[in-house]
Amino acid sequence: MLAIAKDVTKSFMGTKVLDNVNLTINQGDRIAMMGPNGAGKTTIVRALLGFYHIDSGEIRVNGADPIKDRVEVLKYISFIPQLPPPVKLSIGELLSFVEKSSAISREKIFLESERMDLDLKNQLNKPFFKLSGGMKQKLLIAIALSKKSNLLIFDEPTANLDPKGREKFYELLTEIDPSCSTLFITHRLDEIEGLVNRQIYMDLGKVVEDEKI
Amino acid sequence: MKNLLLIAYLDVKESLRSKWFYVYSVVFGGLMALFFITGVSDSVVMGFTGLSRTLLIFIQVTIIILPIFILITTVKSISGDRESNVLEYMLSFPVSLKDYYWGKMLGRFSTVFLPVFLALILGVVFGMLKGGVLPWKMIFLYSALLFSLSFVFLGLAFFLSTILKSTDIALGASFVVWIVLLAFIDIALMGLMLQNRVSDDVVITLAMLNPIEVFRIGAISLFDPELTVIGPVAYYLLDTLGSTWLIVYAFVYPIVIGLLLSYIGYIAFRKKDLL
Numbered sequence: 001m002l003a004i005a006k007d008v009t010k011s012f013m014g015t016k017v018l019d020n021v022n023l024t025i026n027q028g029d030r031i032a033m034m035g036p037n038g039a040g041k042t043t044i045v046r047a048l049l050g051f052y053h054i055d056s057g058e059i060r061v062n063g064a065d066p067i068k069d070r071v072e073v074l075k076y077i078s079f080i081p082q083l084p085p086p087v088k089l090s091i092g093e094l095l096s097f098v099e100k101s102s103a104i105s106r107e108k109i110f111l112e113s114e115r116m117d118l119d120l121k122n123q124l125n126k127p128f129f130k131l132s133g134g135m136k137q138k139l140l141i142a143i144a145l146s147k148k149s150n151l152l153i154f155d156e157p158t159a160n161l162d163p164k165g166r167e168k169f170y171e172l173l174t175e176i177d178p179s180c181s182t183l184f185i186t187h188r189l190d191e192i193e194g195l196v197n198r199q200i201y202m203d204l205g206k207v208v209e210d211e212k213i
Numbered sequence: 214m215k216n217l218l219l220i221a222y223l224d225v226k227e228s229l230r231s232k233w234f235y236v237y238s239v240v241f242g243g244l245m246a247l248f249f250i251t252g253v254s255d256s257v258v259m260g261f262t263g264l265s266r267t268l269l270i271f272i273q274v275t276i277i278i279l280p281i282f283i284l285i286t287t288v289k290s291i292s293g294d295r296e297s298n299v300l301e302y303m304l305s306f307p308v309s310l311k312d313y314y315w316g317k318m319l320g321r322f323s324t325v326f327l328p329v330f331l332a333l334i335l336g337v338v339f340g341m342l343k344g345g346v347l348p349w350k351m352i353f354l355y356s357a358l359l360f361s362l363s364f365v366f367l368g369l370a371f372f373l374s375t376i377l378k379s380t381d382i383a384l385g386a387s388f389v390v391w392i393v394l395l396a397f398i399d400i401a402l403m404g405l406m407l408q409n410r411v412s413d414d415v416v417i418t419l420a421m422l423n424p425i426e427v428f429r430i431g432a433i434s435l436f437d438p439e440l441t442v443i444g445p446v447a448y449y450l451l452d453t454l455g456s457t458w459l460i461v462y463a464f465v466y467p468i469v470i471g472l473l474l475s476y477i478g479y480i481a482f483r484k485k486d487l488l
Contacts, residue, residue, distance in 0.1 A: 046301070046488060049305055050487075051301065051304070051486065051487045051488045052486045052487070052488070053484070053485070053486055070307070070309065070310070071307045071308070071309050072307070073307075074305065074306060074307040074308075075307045077305070079302075079305040081298060081301055081302055081305075083298065084302075085297055085298040085299040085301065085302045085303075086297050086299065087299055087302065087303070088227045088230065088231070088299075089223055089226070089227055090226075090230075093223055093226055093227075096219070096223070097219065097223055097303070097306070098306065100215065100216070100219050101216055101219065101306045101307060101308050102306050102307055127230070140302075
């Protein structure tokens with residue numbers, strides 16, 4: 001078992017955002033997580049990543065607590081946020097951060113970028129936030145795929161990509177090690193249907209549907 | 214430690230590219246140059262002239278500008294990153310919160326302290342070019358006091374940045390704290406004394422708790438050991454503590470407060486939701 005959330009509850013200003021959520025992610029699971037806005041999808045992902053202190057319940061990722069052992073937990077998770085953040089570092093500096101904090105080789109990131117049709121080598125001094133939305137997203141995808149993780153979490157990863165970029169991205173996903181698990185937060189199941197083997201539907205802070213495809 | 218230094222280095226690099234850093238450096242360096250160009254150093258006011266006159270004005274300017282500059286530029290460092298989701302991405306990598314927080318603080322301290330320190334050195338160089346004697350001891354002590362003042366406001370900024378989730382509220386809180394502390398270096402203290410509604414001990418305590426006032430008294434005592442140029446509170450403190458302990462207090466107290474505030478900020482950063 002890769003990750004487990006047991007009876008997890010989380011409230012923000014009195015509103016229950018996660019209501020006794022139970023979720024298990026096993027090795028090799030390819031999950032599409034869906035649900036309306038405010039269903040709790042991003043919140044459960046953020047709790048798995050150790051960003052939120054849950055009110056009750058228990059979360060374990062690779063057997064460790066994401067809050068107490070965040071460094072250990074995050075070593076094996078790759079995460080792509082919904083929107084690329086306006087990081088002010090240059091691309092070269094961002095790559096240094098990624099290289100040194102996560103032991104990813106720069107060459108590997110260059111390689112993954114090239115496969116996404118993104119030329120990084122000539123833009124290392126450019127601030128990350130000055131790249132176009134699509135280029136930023138491609139770089140984040142390249143970084144995520146370069147990291148040796150056993151869980152990849154994508155929060156609407158293709159929102160900024162053009163059709164060609166999306167195609168490339170899905171093509172790369174087919175090459176991911178089968179033992180690596182993926183969790184997609186998405187509103188468009190049709191796009192990733194061939195890439196997932198399980199779908200989870202959340203609503204009002206609860207998992208209302210969880211089935212194998 | 215490796216990640217702490219990495220975060221500090223990246224924060225410095227990020228700051229060096231920011232507009233605020235240029236404005237900040239130009240303000241302090243430019244002011245010092247302006248003092249000399251306009252002949253402030255040649256004027257004589259209450260017995261001060263040359264380098265000591267310039268540094269005395271620099272103290273007055275520092276008291277007003279340095280705290281607000283540090284607060285405005287730093288208070289956004291964590292709350293701003295949180296609001297823009299930069300924190301979400303950067304902390305999705307295996308970096309400990311300890312390394313991230315203290316690394317950010319170390320990096321930011323370098324960028325807020327160095328321009329002021331370099332402006333001081335620039336002033337000394339100008340003074341030397343005009344034929345003054347190099348006052349090593351004064352420069353050393355003054356640098357230490359500047360370090361201490363920068364540190365306390367940096368600690369306060371990190372505290373506010375972590376405790377308050379919204380950048381706007383953090384900025385607003387910074388202004389309030391700055392205005393209150395500034396008011397209590399003279400106007401409010403004198404008002405309290407004149408009204409005779411509170412005891413002198415309260416007024417003295419308020420002065421001793423205010424890091425801006427503590428810096429002001431400590432820095433001016435370097436030039437005017439009798440503290441004749443500032444008010445009765447400073448004179449009372451000098452009389453009670455003696456000149457050496459006054460300087461020690463002016464250096465140590467802000468550091469302690471800065472450490473305390475930044476540590477509370479760190480605890481909040483660890484114990485509260487990151488986003």
